[in-house]
Amino acid sequence: xTLNQGAAARPWVDRILAINGWLVFAxxxxxxxxxxxxxxxxxxxxxxxGGFSLHWYDRMFGNxxxxxxxxxxxxxxxxxxxxxxxxxxxxxxxxxxxxxxxGRGVFDAVLYLPVIIPDVTMAVMLLMWFTQVNIxxxxxxxxxAHIAFxxxxxxxxxxxRLANMDPAMxxxxxxxxxxxxxxxxxITLPLIMPGVLGGGLLALTLSLDDVVITSLVxxxxxxxxxxxxxxxxxxxxxPEINAVSTLMLAASIFLVLASLAFQRRGERSx
Amino acid sequence: MTIxxxxxxxxxxxxxxxxxxxxxxxxxxxxxxxxxxxxxxxTLFFTLPLIIVFVFSFASRGxxxxxxxxxxxxxxxxxxxxxxxxxxxxxxxxxxxxxxxLCLLVGYPFAYWIATRRKQATRNILLVAVLIPFWSNFLVRxxxxxxxxxxxxxxxxxxxxxxxxxxxxxxxxxxxxxLLYGYLPFMVLPLYAAIERLDWSLxxxxxxxxxxxxxxxxxITLPLSRPGIVAGSILVFIPSLGAYVTPDILGGAKxxxxxxxxxxxxxxxxxxxxGSSISGAILIVMLAVTVFYFRSGGRTL
Numbered sequence: 001x002t003l004n005q006g007a008a009a010r011p012w013v014d015r016i017l018a019i020n021g022w023l024v025f026a027x028x029x030x031x032x033x034x035x036x037x038x039x040x041x042x043x044x045x046x047x048x049x050g051g052f053s054l055h056w057y058d059r060m061f062g063n064x065x066x067x068x069x070x071x072x073x074x075x076x077x078x079x080x081x082x083x084x085x086x087x088x089x090x091x092x093x094x095x096x097x098x099x100x101x102x103g104r105g106v107f108d109a110v111l112y113l114p115v116i117i118p119d120v121t122m123a124v125m126l127l128m129w130f131t132q133v134n135i136x137x138x139x140x141x142x143x144x145a146h147i148a149f150x151x152x153x154x155x156x157x158x159x160x161r162l163a164n165m166d167p168a169m170x171x172x173x174x175x176x177x178x179x180x181x182x183x184x185x186x187i188t189l190p191l192i193m194p195g196v197l198g199g200g201l202l203a204l205t206l207s208l209d210d211v212v213i214t215s216l217v218x219x220x221x222x223x224x225x226x227x228x229x230x231x232x233x234x235x236x237x238x239p240e241i242n243a244v245s246t247l248m249l250a251a252s253i254f255l256v257l258a259s260l261a262f263q264r265r266g267e268r269s270x
Numbered sequence: 271m272t273i274x275x276x277x278x279x280x281x282x283x284x285x286x287x288x289x290x291x292x293x294x295x296x297x298x299x300x301x302x303x304x305x306x307x308x309x310x311x312x313t314l315f316f317t318l319p320l321i322i323v324f325v326f327s328f329a330s331r332g333x334x335x336x337x338x339x340x341x342x343x344x345x346x347x348x349x350x351x352x353x354x355x356x357x358x359x360x361x362x363x364x365x366x367x368x369x370x371x372l373c374l375l376v377g378y379p380f381a382y383w384i385a386t387r388r389k390q391a392t393r394n395i396l397l398v399a400v401l402i403p404f405w406s407n408f409l410v411r412x413x414x415x416x417x418x419x420x421x422x423x424x425x426x427x428x429x430x431x432x433x434x435x436x437x438x439x440x441x442x443x444x445x446x447x448x449l450l451y452g453y454l455p456f457m458v459l460p461l462y463a464a465i466e467r468l469d470w471s472l473x474x475x476x477x478x479x480x481x482x483x484x485x486x487x488x489x490i491t492l493p494l495s496r497p498g499i500v501a502g503s504i505l506v507f508i509p510s511l512g513a514y515v516t517p518d519i520l521g522g523a524k525x526x527x528x529x530x531x532x533x534x535x536x537x538x539x540x541x542x543x544x545g546s547s548i549s550g551a552i553l554i555v556m557l558a559v560t561v562f563y564f565r566s567g568g569r570t571l
Contacts (some may be wrong), residue, residue, distance in 0.1 A: 010483060013483070016379075017379055017382065017383040017386075018383060020376070020379045020380060020383065021379075021380055021383040021384070021396075024376060024377075024380045024454075025399060027451070027454075028400075028403045028451075028454070028455070029403070031411065031414035031415060031418055031451065032403065032406065032410075032411065032414055034414060034417065034418060035410065035413065035414045035417060038417070045422070046417050046420060047417060047418075047420050047422055047423040047424065048422070086307075087307050087308040087311055088308065090304045090305065090307060090308060091304070091305050091308035091309070093304050094301045094302070094303075094304035094305035094308075095301075095305070097301070097304075098297050098298070098300055098301025098302075098304065099297075099301075100294065100297070100298055100301070101297075101298040101299070101300075101301035101302040101305070102298070102302055103302070103305075103309070104301065104305075107305055107309055110312055110316065110317060111308075111312070112560075113316070113320075114312075114316055116504065116505075116508055116556065116560060117508075117553070117556060118508055118509055118511060118512025118513075118529070118552060118556065119509070119512060119514065119529075120512045120514045120528075120529040120532050120533060120549070120552075121323070121512060121532075121549045121552055121553055121556075123533075124323070124532060124533075124536055124545055124546070124549050125319035125320055125322065125323045125549065126315065126319050127536060128319065128322050128323065128326055128337075128542065128546070129315070129318060129319035129322055131336070132322060144315055145315070147311065147315070148311070148312065148315040148316050151308050151311065151312060155308070205405055208407075209407045209408060209409070211408070211409050211515055212514050212515060212529075216533070216536065226407065226409050229409060229410075229413075230409055230515070230519075233409075233413055233416060233519055234518070234519070237413075237416060237417060237420060241413060242417070245407070245410040245413055245414075248406075248407045248410050249406055249407065249410055252402070252405050252406040252407055253402055253405075253406070255405060256398070256401050256402055256405045257398075260398065260401070
């Protein structure tokens with residue numbers, strides 16, 4: 001699709017827009033690039049190039065605490081993603097497919113709140129709740145907290161997908177004597193699958209990235225990778241942090257591209 | 271379309287009201303059961319914790335800082351008006367306002383530029399280039415500035431050499447820079463979505479009726495992209511107001527923001543009821559902003 005003439009700005013306006021555009025991209029990318037480049041520097045002083053070296057990666061993989069934090073991160077992310085994807089998808093179906101049921105309006109509102117609430121507030125309220133109901137702070141409490149914010153994100157992504165789907169498909173299946181379950185399994189689920197996978201990947205990313213909530217509801221030895229790195233940064237800045245950061249950036253970029261690939265496949269089939 | 275219309279028409283006329291009512295009741299149950307697990311979960315791990323914040327804010331403080339569920343009082347709320355708290359709250363508020371304004375000022379022309387590229391492929395590539403920092407780890411992106419602004423880093427050296435700035439790290443400008451860098455993508459994406467689906471024939475009609483480029487932008491493009499402006503502003507303003515990681519890494523003792531101040535109450539200061547009342551105040555502001563948004567015609571974020 002090409003845009004209409006209305007969008008065409010005068011050449012000098014367009015030039016200013018382009019300059020601003022490339023400056024913003026430089027602003028967004030240069031700091032990240034510097035982090036990556038200096039993870040390969042031999043110098044222990046961050047910011048001064050000391051020749052190419054993989055020393056910091058070597059140290060990172062030998063750091064037992066860091067590896068433990070990575071294991072915690074993956075464990076927490078896996079459980080919270082799976083559970084929140086199932087619950088979030090069901091919630092999206094409930095709101096989009098069924099217009100009238102008891103408490104739908106309240107549920108719709110509550111479902112949005114975890115998305116906009118500041119991390120700090122969510123963190124302290126969960127900390128107080130866990131201590132009040134005697135849930136020991138550790139990997140379990142972190143997983144419970146991550147599910148709480150991820151359900152909403154999954155539901156929003158799946159709802160966007162459901163909104164673009166023609167309900168006539170399910171009705172056609174029902175007309176052809178498909179049971180409810182068959183219609184869901186054979187028609188609805190394949191059609192919303194890109195949304196479900198996209199929501200799941202978003203949940204995975206958010207779970208792997210969270211610092212604030214996790215650092216308040218963690219227990220001894222249950223720190224996730226970002227929380228461990230957060231502690232390192234506050235103590236001192238070393239190129240080892242650059243190496244971990246590079247690893248985390250690579251994971252993020254992989255997840256974005258994967259999610260875009262799912263969405264694109266969905267656009268073609270839907 | 272006609273098939274759909276017929277279907278709708280049939281539904282209106284050719285149904286048995288009794289069957290219809292029964293079907294509706296069954297649908298109501300199905301909807302409820304689909305939502306039930308998430309509903310239960312969010313009640314247990316979101317709504318109840320949300321309520322407990324307000325309950326604990328009226329409790330008295332125990333020796334360990336934990337709330338004692340007796341001697342209910344409003345001390346934690348009156349403390350919000352102490353000069354120190356007011357200074358921190360105002361600093362947080364103005365930084366959040368300033369950050370939202372600057373994100374909008376930089377983000378709008380940026381989103382406009384991407385959304386008005388002629389080829390779909392170009393737009394897609396530029397959009398992916400925005401999505402990558404958006405999805406990248408927030409902590410890592412903040413750390414980048416911690417590293418860049420380090421006392422022997424190039425930026426500090428350049429500033430000292432030219433006399434333009436001294437040490438930026440652990441000052442308010444550093445925190446502001448971190449917030450701008452952290453939340454700019456949150457502004458760009460909703461703006462892009464709003465500008466991209468704009469009906470450009472309206473702008474064209476305006477131009478045909480002798481509106482200048484600037485007038486057409488001000489009277490047509492800008493009002494039509496309002497949903498994006500509002501959504502982006504909320505997505506930047508609310509997390510900026512509760513920022514914790516950015517001021518903790520890039521700021522110092524004199525740049526405490528509400529987010530750090532709250533966490534301090536649960537750590538070193540050992541005063542959970544006071545931490546609850548500050549959180550409660552932020553929640554009230556947040557709800558007010560959100561209600562305003564939905565009232566002013568916003569539908570989704």
